[in-house]
Amino acid sequence: MTNSIEITKAKTSKIQDVDFENLSFGKIFTDHMFTCDFKNGEWQKPEITPYAPLTLDPSARVFHYGQAVFEGMKAYKDDAGKIWLFRPEDNLARINKSAERLAMPAFPHDLFMEGLKKLINIDEDWVKPGFGNSLYIRPFVIATEPAIAASPALEYKFLIICSPAQSYYSGDVRVLVAEQFSRSANGGVGFAKAAGNYAAQFYPTSLANQEGFQQIIWTDADTHEYLEEAGTMNVFFRINDTLITAPTSERILDGITRKSIIQIAKDADINVEIRPIKVSEIVEASKNGSLKEIFGSGTAAVVSPISAFSHKGELFEVPKQDDKYSDKFKNLLNGIQYNTLEDPYGWRQSI
Structure with a gap:
């Protein structure tokens, strides 16, 4: 595995079409996503690419045996325009703990932090300042090996996608x-x-x-x-x-x-x-x-x-x-x- 992240930027941005004053939680996503495949016993070359649908085999084990874990975290922008994360190492530790329980491979710390920060930097305009505004970040791992035998997969995909968010709940x-x-x-x-x-x-x-x-x-x-x-x-x-x-x-x-x-x-x-x-x-x-x-x-x-x-x-x-x-x-x-x-x-x- 190499820590060099291959970056392909979107030709145009969707951001001008987004009404940031009226966001539905988790329905709008930023222009890019981070992906990394696990094959032959190791994580492969990571990528940041334009946000797009995935193509998976119908027999991908995630569909049949539920090998899927995720995290929820946020990025925040202060009044000076600087972006902050809150306890990101804890999120990585927890997704790896979740993965272990479902017989899935752990994701490397340095690669997670590098990929996460590069992804947010590329889509930094999606992080709006002001209390209540944030960028919701969803790292997740799914079993992608095309096989329906009831056993842990040998292939996985780690992804990070991001969604602009406002206050999640209103009222008691x-x-x-x-x-x-x-x-x-x-x-x-x-x-x-x-x-x-x-x-x-x-x-x-x-x-x-x-x-x-x-x-x-x-x-x-x-x-x-x-x-x-x-x-x-x-x-x-x-x-x-x-x-x-x-x-x-x-x-x-x-x-x-x-x-x-x-x-x-x-x-x-x-x-x-x-x-x-x-x-x-x-x-x-x-x-x-x-x-x-x-x-x-x-x-x-x-x-x-x-x-x-x-x-x-x-x-x-x-x-x-x-x-x-x-x-x-x-x-x-x-x-x-x-x-x-x-x-x-x-x-x-x-x-």
């Missing part, structure tokens, strides 16, 4: 606590960003949507007694002035925003408990008035407040707070990401 979110369906189970792939994890969520989430809820708070597969994740996000609970979140495990994604919030909270002398949380504990806290906040955390939304949850047919409203932890965390994270605040952690990287 109402959630349904899962009592029947499960997101993941012990010994499974819940900790991995495997494509199939998300496909399996769509049906129960659509049922929740029909009942007027935007998302589900997932519970453990064995007993449905313990709270785990909210939709595609990690979830936090504030009881009085204590912040509580479930520990990461083979069922729960090791969220990068989650880790960042925990660090920020601890540095702000907020009591943080990382432990299993029973549904009954949150129900009781809601009834006795000690439940102050519930919010999800993730790359797309950063922090998403939850205004109500339903369990066993009973709706519990989360009271509005003047001094919300969720607002503090989002403002601090955005300040680091957009280079308006100091970054004492070294999370921010320039392009």
Whole structure:
């Protein structure tokens, strides 16, 4: 494998046709993409080419056995026009951890960082300044070997595509606590960003949507007694002035925003408990008035407040707070990401 990236630029740009004031998340893509094939036991020469459809054999193993993993990350532009990434090495570590669980090859660190930065530099005009504006970055790996035997593929394709984004969620979110369906189970792939994890969520989430809820708070597969994740996000609970979140495990994604919030909270002398949380504990806290906040955390939304949850047919409203932890965390994270605040952690990287 060579680290020399072959670059072919688009003859014309699509950017003049994009209404950046009215973006639908994940539907518009930049002019270029990064690709690299894995063949004969090693990664081949990487390329940056004009964004275009792929041609795959109908027997490509990704279609039959689901060997597909991905990441979600963002680039931000400050008021001086400089572009920043947020903890990109963590994204690479996680996609490689996901790949390992699905018997897929790891992608080299240096090549990932070089390809990512060159791709964003080429499409830098797509990164708009201002809070809420960002470039959503989707690295992913798929099995491309044309064979339908039930075994790991010998050929893969690593890609990075980018999509301009605005604020992902608007307003508070109402959630349904899962009592029947499960997101993941012990010994499974819940900790991995495997494509199939998300496909399996769509049906129960659509049922929740029909009942007027935007998302589900997932519970453990064995007993449905313990709270785990909210939709595609990690979830936090504030009881009085204590912040509580479930520990990461083979069922729960090791969220990068989650880790960042925990660090920020601890540095702000907020009591943080990382432990299993029973549904009954949150129900009781809601009834006795000690439940102050519930919010999800993730790359797309950063922090998403939850205004109500339903369990066993009973709706519990989360009271509005003047001094919300969720607002503090989002403002601090955005300040680091957009280079308006100091970054004492070294999370921010320039392009």
